[in-house]
Amino acid sequence: MTEIRRYRASVYSLSSSKLRELLELDKMRSIRAIVIVWIEILAIVSVGQYVLSSDYFWLYYIPLSFLIAGRQGALLQLAHDGCHRTLTQSRQLNDLLASWCCTLPVGVSFEGFTAGHLRHHAGVGTNDDPRSDTEKYRITDFRKPMLYLFLLKDLIGITALLVFRE
Numbered sequence: 001m002t003e004i005r006r007y008r009a010s011v012y013s014l015s016s017s018k019l020r021e022l023l024e025l026d027k028m029r030s031i032r033a034i035v036i037v038w039i040e041i042l043a044i045v046s047v048g049q050y051v052l053s054s055d056y057f058w059l060y061y062i063p064l065s066f067l068i069a070g071r072q073g074a075l076l077q078l079a080h081d082g083c084h085r086t087l088t089q090s091r092q093l094n095d096l097l098a099s100w101c102c103t104l105p106v107g108v109s110f111e112g113f114t115a116g117h118l119r120h121h122a123g124v125g126t127n128d129d130p131r132s133d134t135e136k137y138r139i140t141d142f143r144k145p146m147l148y149l150f151l152l153k154d155l156i157g158i159t160a161l162l163v164f165r166e
Helices: 015-025 030-053 057-083 090-104 110-122 132-137 145-155 158-165
Strands: none
Touching: 030 057, 030 090, 057 090, 090 110, 090 158, 145 158
């Protein structure tokens, strides 16, 4: 039988100087991350344009689609940081970068993304927590057809439409 321990806050107490250090933002880290993701996207698109003229285009199409989707996920993770106002110290620059460089290229409004995310934080684990598409992460058995249905919904955009509808 496993023992469940309750951790006291004093075990994890931090000095005020250490807390200040942890809360300090690296002024260029987020901007570097955004630039790197966009360089990756441009490289993938360049490769895609090159292979468009190839007879083996369909061989490259699926891997390139997954690579682009992964970079879109990275943009949305950076947008998540923007929701919490941690991209930059300037709120105006934070919102500008999060909107124009992270959410709009993926087809999402930063204001809507932020509103939904903050609703999620306000109601985590309750009936007030907005519905999401996390049910697909519960299925890990590749033999179950439901996993492929979720994947197909993502690939043809049904998941995105359902999220935008809310």
